[in-house]
Amino acid sequence: MKIVMAIIKPFKLDEVRDSLTAIGVHGMTVTEVKGYGRQKGHTEIYRGTEYAVSFLPKLKIEVAVPADQADKVIDTITAAAKTGQIGDGKIFVFGLDQAVRIRTGETDVAAL
Amino acid sequence: MTLNLLFRAGLTFGVLAAVLADPALAQAPAAAAEPTVNKGDTAWMLTATVLVLLMTIPGLALFYAGMVRTKNALSVLTHVFYTVCVVVLIWAVYGYSLAFTGGSSFIGGFSKAFLAGVTPDSKAATFSVGANIPELVYIAFQMTFAAITPALIVGAFAERMKFAAVALFIPLWVTFVYFPIAHMVWYWAGPDAVDAAAKALAAAADGAAKTAAQAKLDEVNADSGWLFQWGAIDFAGGTVVHINAGIAGLVGALIIGRRIGWPKELMSPHSLTMNMIGGSLLWVGWFGFNAGSNLEASGGAVLAMMNTFVATAAAALAWMFVEWAAKGKPSLLGAVTGAIAGLVAVTPASGYAGPMGAIVLGLIAGAVCFFFCSAIKNAAGYDDSLDVFGVHCIGGIIGALLTGILVNPALGGTGIVDYTAGKIADYDFLNQMKAQIVAVVTTLLWSGIGSAIIYKVVDLIVGLRVTVEKEREGLDLTEHGERAYNM
Numbered sequence: 001m002k003i004v005m006a007i008i009k010p011f012k013l014d015e016v017r018d019s020l021t022a023i024g025v026h027g028m029t030v031t032e033v034k035g036y037g038r039q040k041g042h043t044e045i046y047r048g049t050e051y052a053v054s055f056l057p058k059l060k061i062e063v064a065v066p067a068d069q070a071d072k073v074i075d076t077i078t079a080a081a082k083t084g085q086i087g088d089g090k091i092f093v094f095g096l097d098q099a100v101r102i103r104t105g106e107t108d109v110a111a112l
Numbered sequence: 113m114t115l116n117l118l119f120r121a122g123l124t125f126g127v128l129a130a131v132l133a134d135p136a137l138a139q140a141p142a143a144a145a146e147p148t149v150n151k152g153d154t155a156w157m158l159t160a161t162v163l164v165l166l167m168t169i170p171g172l173a174l175f176y177a178g179m180v181r182t183k184n185a186l187s188v189l190t191h192v193f194y195t196v197c198v199v200v201l202i203w204a205v206y207g208y209s210l211a212f213t214g215g216s217s218f219i220g221g222f223s224k225a226f227l228a229g230v231t232p233d234s235k236a237a238t239f240s241v242g243a244n245i246p247e248l249v250y251i252a253f254q255m256t257f258a259a260i261t262p263a264l265i266v267g268a269f270a271e272r273m274k275f276a277a278v279a280l281f282i283p284l285w286v287t288f289v290y291f292p293i294a295h296m297v298w299y300w301a302g303p304d305a306v307d308a309a310a311k312a313l314a315a316a317a318d319g320a321a322k323t324a325a326q327a328k329l330d331e332v333n334a335d336s337g338w339l340f341q342w343g344a345i346d347f348a349g350g351t352v353v354h355i356n357a358g359i360a361g362l363v364g365a366l367i368i369g370r371r372i373g374w375p376k377e378l379m380s381p382h383s384l385t386m387n388m389i390g391g392s393l394l395w396v397g398w399f400g401f402n403a404g405s406n407l408e409a410s411g412g413a414v415l416a417m418m419n420t421f422v423a424t425a426a427a428a429l430a431w432m433f434v435e436w437a438a439k440g441k442p443s444l445l446g447a448v449t450g451a452i453a454g455l456v457a458v459t460p461a462s463g464y465a466g467p468m469g470a471i472v473l474g475l476i477a478g479a480v481c482f483f484f485c486s487a488i489k490n491a492a493g494y495d496d497s498l499d500v501f502g503v504h505c506i507g508g509i510i511g512a513l514l515t516g517i518l519v520n521p522a523l524g525g526t527g528i529v530d531y532t533a534g535k536i537a538d539y540d541f542l543n544q545m546k547a548q549i550v551a552v553v554t555t556l557l558w559s560g561i562g563s564a565i566i567y568k569v570v571d572l573i574v575g576l577r578v579t580v581e582k583e584r585e586g587l588d589l590t591e592h593g594e595r596a597y598n599m
Contacts, residue, residue: 044380045439046179047449047499048486051378 001096001109002070006061007035007089008081013059019080020063027112029059058089064096065111066109096112141535147244147304149235156409157249163400164256168176168196168263171397175390175452176267177596178353178446179498182382184271186596191266191275196283198384199259202283207258208251212292212299217338219292220299220480227251227554236466237302238407238528245407253404254294261290261353267498269368269576271379273584275591276574281566285360289562290352293555297344297352299337323346326579329532343543344551345519345528347416350460350511350554358505359556360563367567368576370495372583384444391448395424398455402462415526416462420455423462430478438486446482447490449503453481456507466524478508509552516548517541 013030020028024052034055041054065073075089082088101111173192177185199207201495206225215221224230236250262282266273300306300466309332313325323457336584337349371379381387402420436442457477460468465473484500496502519525519538524590526545527536570576577583582590 035201044381045441045443046445048490049379051380053378 001099001112002065002067003032003063003094003096004070004073004077004091005094006063006077006081006091007058008061008077009035009083009087009089010057010059012081012083013061016061016077016080017033019076022071023070023076024068025065025073025076027063029062031062033058033060037087037090056087064099064112066112126224130392138469140154145242147235147237147242149244150372153238153243153245153408153410154249156346156413157213157245157253158405160254160366160400160404160594161249161256163397164253164260164404165397167394167397167401168256168260169193171390171393172260172295174261174386175394175448176270176384178383178387178390179267179381180270181379181586182597183321183588185382185386187275187587187590187591188266188270188593190279191270191597192263194279195263195266196259198282199262199286200255200278203251203255203258206300207286207291210287211258212254212302214299214335215295217296217334217336217341219295236407238305239303239412240408240410241531242308243408250407252414252474252541253412257349257353257401258286258290258294261349261357262286264353264357264500264504265361265364266330268365268496268500270497271371273364273368273586273589274575274578276490277570277576280574281570284566284569288566289559290356292358293558294352296339297339297346297551298340300340303334303531305335305530307534310532310534324495333362333532339547339551342550343528343547345464345515345548346460346512346551347463347515348402348459350456350508350515351551354456354459354504354508355512355552356508356559358501358503358508359560361500363466363507363560363563364567365494365496365501367564367571371497374495374578375490388444388448391452394452395420395455396458397423402459404512406463408504409503412463412526415467417459418467419462419465419470422467423458423470423477425449426471427478428455428472429450429455429458429474431482432478434479434482435486438482449485449499450478450482453477453503453507454570456504457511457514459508460511462520464515464526464528466526469514469518469524471511471513472519476514479509480510481507505556512548512552516544521542 006016017028035058036054036056039056041052041056044051044053063073071094074093077091098108099111100107169192173189176192177188180188190241204227206222208227209224210220213220213223216524230247230251232303233247235244236247236248238245262285265285266278309325309329313322313329316322316325338356338552373379399420403413403416406416428447428451431453432442432447454474454477457473461473481503484506485499489496489499489502510520517523519528520541521527522539527539530537578587578590
C-alpha cells in the first residue's frame with residue numbers, strides 16, 4: 001500500500017476530488033498548509049511596515065491506495081491539479097505498512 | 113456653574129443694587145436671571161456621554177485589537193476595558209474635583225471629592241449665558257473623556273507590557289498628567305459668572321463700586337486654567353486628549369523598547385475586519401465627543417457634527433490616495449487610520465471651524481499623518497506599535513494649530529466669544545497662534561516628562577516588560593490565562 005501526498009493549489013480541490021472519485025478512490029484527508037517552492041510570495045504593507053511574505057496557502061491531500069494503483073492516482077491528480085503556472089505543487093509517495101478500518105476491524109487493502 | 117458661585121455673583125449684584133438705590137444715581141439694571149436647565153440639552157448630553165463610552169468600548173478596543181497579532185488580541189481588549197473601569201471610579205471619587213473645581217490655575221482642589229455637594233439638581237455651565245445642564249451629566253460626560261485618553265496610550269506599548277504595569281500606570285497617569293492638563297485647558301468659572309461680573313462692572317456708578325466690581329471680574333476670570341487664561345482654544349480635546357495621549361505613548365514606546373523581532377518578523381494585523389469595525393464605531397461615537405462638547409443641543413453642536421463628518425472623510429481619502437500614489441495600493445487600514453487622523457485633527461476645531469475649513473484640515477491631517485507613520489517612523493526606528501504618536505500626537509498638533517487659523521470668521525470660523533464684552537472678539541492671528549503654540553508645547557512637556565517619570569516609577573515597582581519567553585508565547589496566555597480565539 002502507498003500513501004500519495006499531494007500539495008496543490010487550494011482552488012483545485014474540487015477538481016482533484018472529483019477525478020479521484022471517478023477512478024474509484026473514495027476517501028482522502030485534506031489539510032490547510034503554507035509553503036513555497038519556486039513560486040515567489042508577495043509584499044504586504046501595513047501602514048509604514050512592509051513584509052515580504054514567502055509562504056503561500058496550499059492544500060495537502062493524502063490518499064491511501066493499493067500499491068498497484070499508485071501510478072494511476074499520481075496521473076489523475078497531476079491532470080486535475082495542473083494549471084501550467086509556477087506553484088502547481090508536488091506529489092510525494094510514501095510506503096504504507098498497515099491500515100485498519102476502525103468501525104469493522106478490516107485490515108490492509110480491505111480497509112482502504 | 114454651581115449654585116454657590118451664582119449665589120455669590122448674585123449677592124454682589126444685590127449689594128451693588130442696594131448701594132445704587134438712591135434715585136439720584138443711575139438706575140441699577142435688573143439682577144441676572146437664574147440659569148435654566150432644558151430637557152433637550154440634557155437629553156443630548158446623556159446621549160453624547162454614551163456615544164463617547166462607545167468610542168472606547170468597544171470602538172477603540174476593537175480598533176486596536178484588530179491590529180495586533182492573534183496571540184495578543186485579548187490583552188489589548190483587557191487593557192482598554194480595565195482602563196475604562198478604573199478611570200470611571202477614580203473620576204467619581206476625586207478626578208472630577210481635581211480637574212473641574214477651583215484651586216490653582218494648574219489643578220483644582222478636593223472640594224467635590226466623592227462628588228460632595230453634587231445632587232441631581234446641581235447645575236453646570238455651558239457656553240451660553242443662562243443655559244445650564246445638570247452637573248451630574250457634565251461629570252459623566254467628562255468622565256468618558258478621562259477614560260478614553262489613557263486608553264489611547266496602550267496602543268504604543270502593545271504586545272509587550274505587563275498587565276500589572278498597565279494597571280498601575282493608568283491611575284497614576286490620569287491623576288498626575290490628565291487631570292492637570294484638563295484643568296489648565298478647560299476649567300473656568302463659566303459664562304454666567306463672567307457675564308454677571310461684567311454686567312456688575314458696567315452698572316457700577318462711582319469709583320469705589322467700579323473698583324470693587326473690577327476686582328470681582330478679575331477674580332472670576334482668574335478662576336480658570338492656566339492655558340484657558342492664555343486664550344488657547346480646544347473645543348473637544350485636541351490637546352487634552354490627543355496630544356496628551358500621543359506623547360505619553362511615544363515616551364512609553366521609547367522606554368519599553370521595540371517588540372522582539374520588530375521590524376523584520378511578520379507582525380501583520382490579525383483582523384482588519386475587526387480594525388474597521390472598531391474604527392467605524394470610533395467615528396460614530398466621535399459625534400458625541402465633538403458635538404457633545406458644545407454642552408447644548410444648539411448651533412455649536414450641529415456645526416461640530418458637520419465638521420466631524422467632512423474632516424474625517426477628507427482625511428480618510430487623503431491617506432488612501434497618498435498611499436496609493438506612494439506605495440502602489442490603497443489600503444483599508446490606511447483609509448481607516450486616515451479617518452481617525454481626521455477625527456483627531458478636527459477635535460479641537462470642531463466647534464470653531466467652518467465646514468470647508470474642516471475639509472482642508474482633514475486633507476492635511478490625512479496626508480501628514482500618513483508620512484509620519486510610514487516614512488518618519490521607519491527612519492526614526494521607534495516601535496510605536498499602533499501609531500499612537502503618529503496619529504494622535506501629530507494629528508492633535510495639526511488640529512490645535514489649524515484651529516487657531518480656522519476659527520477666523522474670514523475663513524468661515526465662528527470667532528471666539530468674549531463673555532466680558534458680550535460679543536465675538538476681533539480675530540487676532542498672532543495672539544491666537546501664540547496661545548495655541550503655548551498650549552501644544554505645555555501639553556507636550558507636561559505629558560512627556562510626567563509620563564516618563566511615571567513609567568520609571570512603575571518599572572521600579574512592578575517592572576514594565578514581560579520576559580522574552582512570555583512575549584514570544586503571547587500575552588493573552590501568559591498574562592491572562594486565556595485565548596482570544598478557541599477555534
